[in-house]
Amino acid sequence: MAFVLIFSQTPKVAFINMDRVYKEYIDLKDAKEQVMRYKATLELKRDSLKRKIDSLRKEFEKQWPMLTDAERILRQREIENYEKQLDSISADIIRKVEAKSREIMSPYIKKLRETVEKIARNMGYEIVLDVSNAVWYDPKHDITPLVLDELNKAYKGVEFLQKKVIVFPFREEDDQAFSYALGDTLMNYIFDVFNQSTRFRVYDKNAAKMLISSRGLTKRTITEKDVYNMAQTLGTDIYVFGSVSYKSDLVSFTITIYDAKTGEPYKVNGTPLTQTLNNIQMGLNLSNAIRTVATDMRNRYVQSLTGQ
Numbered sequence: 001m002a003f004v005l006i007f008s009q010t011p012k013v014a015f016i017n018m019d020r021v022y023k024e025y026i027d028l029k030d031a032k033e034q035v036m037r038y039k040a041t042l043e044l045k046r047d048s049l050k051r052k053i054d055s056l057r058k059e060f061e062k063q064w065p066m067l068t069d070a071e072r073i074l075r076q077r078e079i080e081n082y083e084k085q086l087d088s089i090s091a092d093i094i095r096k097v098e099a100k101s102r103e104i105m106s107p108y109i110k111k112l113r114e115t116v117e118k119i120a121r122n123m124g125y126e127i128v129l130d131v132s133n134a135v136w137y138d139p140k141h142d143i144t145p146l147v148l149d150e151l152n153k154a155y156k157g158v159e160f161l162q163k164k165v166i167v168f169p170f171r172e173e174d175d176q177a178f179s180y181a182l183g184d185t186l187m188n189y190i191f192d193v194f195n196q197s198t199r200f201r202v203y204d205k206n207a208a209k210m211l212i213s214s215r216g217l218t219k220r221t222i223t224e225k226d227v228y229n230m231a232q233t234l235g236t237d238i239y240v241f242g243s244v245s246y247k248s249d250l251v252s253f254t255i256t257i258y259d260a261k262t263g264e265p266y267k268v269n270g271t272p273l274t275q276t277l278n279n280i281q282m283g284l285n286l287s288n289a290i291r292t293v294a295t296d297m298r299n300r301y302v303q304s305l306t307g308q
Helices: 001-006 019-026 026-066 069-122 144-151 176-178 183-197 205-214 226-233 284-304
Strands: 012-016 127-130 163-167 200-202 236-247 250-259 274-281
Touching: 001 127, 012 144, 012 226, 012 236, 019 026, 019 183, 026 069, 026 144, 026 183, 026 284, 069 127, 069 144, 163 205, 163 226, 163 274, 176 183, 183 200, 183 236, 183 250, 205 226, 226 236, 226 250, 250 284, 274 284
Parallel strands: 012 127, 163 200, 163 236
Antiparallel strands: 236 250, 250 274
């Protein structure tokens, strides 16, 4: 009798897949993207200083045989001072990003907790555990779909309109563009632009890189025909590709949105969705230029879908 009494008082437990919630809670996903964009802006200054240190080190090693002992000491101290600045900037970035993350994401984390609590209480559950902490659980007690439905209810009905898109690393036209990995830089910024919109299902950036590598291609050798074939393999609706060059400390690039069915630039009112920008300074000017152009092209594409 005592055993039955104890068993009947055992709390009713529900389970939730928090990893899935973090990935599929749309507002939280957008908040994470805001934090990442903020971090990228802060890292521009750090990366610029890091390139300067690398350049000083290469020059120092090259000139070493021609320098006196006193000159070597001065050069070494100069580099060490810059390295201390780099460490300080890196630590400051960590502090600022953590603060910004709390500021931006806290409201959504709070909403998530409140939603889990509301659903659990309504269903008579007293405890909710993450599935990662369970050796085994009965799926009928998994409230993850209910929580996501509640959190994303403002977006219901949008999924069937989503267009599948993959953004490829851009072809690097010269050694300078290659050394600064500008093909990846453009891909990352454009990926962020498309990933912000609920109208798109964006393939992971690593998927494009892995496809390129698996075919023995590089960002110096990849062609429009190559990306067309890869996009068809994935079954995307559209894909984004282009080229980038870096000469005289200025960046030039071309962005094009392609129709995956034809491999031709997607047209809006007969005009191809392609744009070229020349002679942009590295740093914030470049990131702003990429985001602005990509956002405009993305919006024009979305507007062309009206009535589909």
